[in-house]
Amino acid sequence: MAQSLATVLVVIYQEILLFAVVGLTIGGIDDFLVDIMFLARRWWRNIAVYSRHPRMTTATLPASSRPGTIAVFVPAWGEADVIGPMLRNALSQWSIGRYRIFVGVYPNDLATLAAVNPIADQDDRLVICVNERPGPTTKADCLNVLWRTMLEEEERTGTKFKAIVLHDAEDVVHADEIRLFDLMIDRFQLVQLPVLPLTGEGGWWSRAIANHYCDEFAEPRLMLA
Incomplete structure (x- = not known):
């Protein structure tokens, strides 16, 4: 058995x-x-x-045969600590190429407004777009405000933007990306660039959270025709 x-x-x-x-x-x-x-x-x-x-490298990157102006969308809610350095860096890095940066803010986010306003006063390449509704709403809602402002800018100037670039308020931009976008969008409807995540500093808990999000947000940035 x-x-x-x-x-x-x-x-x-x-x-x-x-x-x-x-x-x-x-x-x-x-x-x-x-x-x-x-x-x-x-x-x-x-x-x-x-x-x-x-x-091909950025040193050998040719100019676009049909150059245009790029619209850069940056939605921002509660970004007072990072939005100022990000915008100053972008404006200084992008010395070549035609572009306008549209920053979406909220009327009740006074700290972010205070960080963006002085930069916009000194550089007309930066356009502040204030949401009609107090924040936070949604990122899509903020992007819609940027879209409507861009259309108003096209109607005012009589010139259409060639493409739209999406950036976040904490992004560290590359100096050659506007030139690359201007060239690549001639061939493709959508262009994606790889993102290099930057590890955080501080205590072990801060690094653990930051490094986790480095993996989560290591996604390409989008540019739409």
Whole structure:
């Protein structure tokens, strides 16, 4: 009796083990295929493509054949600590290229308004867009305010913007991105640039939270035609 029970248990164990092996194998096939696709793409880019076309850098980046003005949307609620340095850095970095920065703020966010107003007074490339409703509302609502302001600017100047760039108030922009957007949007309806997340400083708890969000927000920025 005991031997028969042991035999049954061994058979059940082997069946469960076989089921687990089959399941893990099937589950690993898709990961393996992704690895194969990555290696094939890497081979194609490094050998087949770059052997025929030299890798382009910002130093060799040509100008757009149809240059235009880029609208940069920056929605902001409670961003008084970061919005000022971000805007000053963007205005100083983007020395080449035509653009206007539209910053969306709220009437009851006085600290953010106080950080943005002095910069807008000194540089007409920055346009402040105050939401009709007190904040916070939603990011989409703030972007709609920026969109309507951009349309009013187009009607006032008689010139349409070539594309829209989305940025957040804490972004550290790249000096050549306006030139790159102006060129790439000639060929594509949507352009995505990789984002390099910056690790936080301070205590271990601050670094743990900041580094977690570095992974979450390491997404490309969007530019829409």
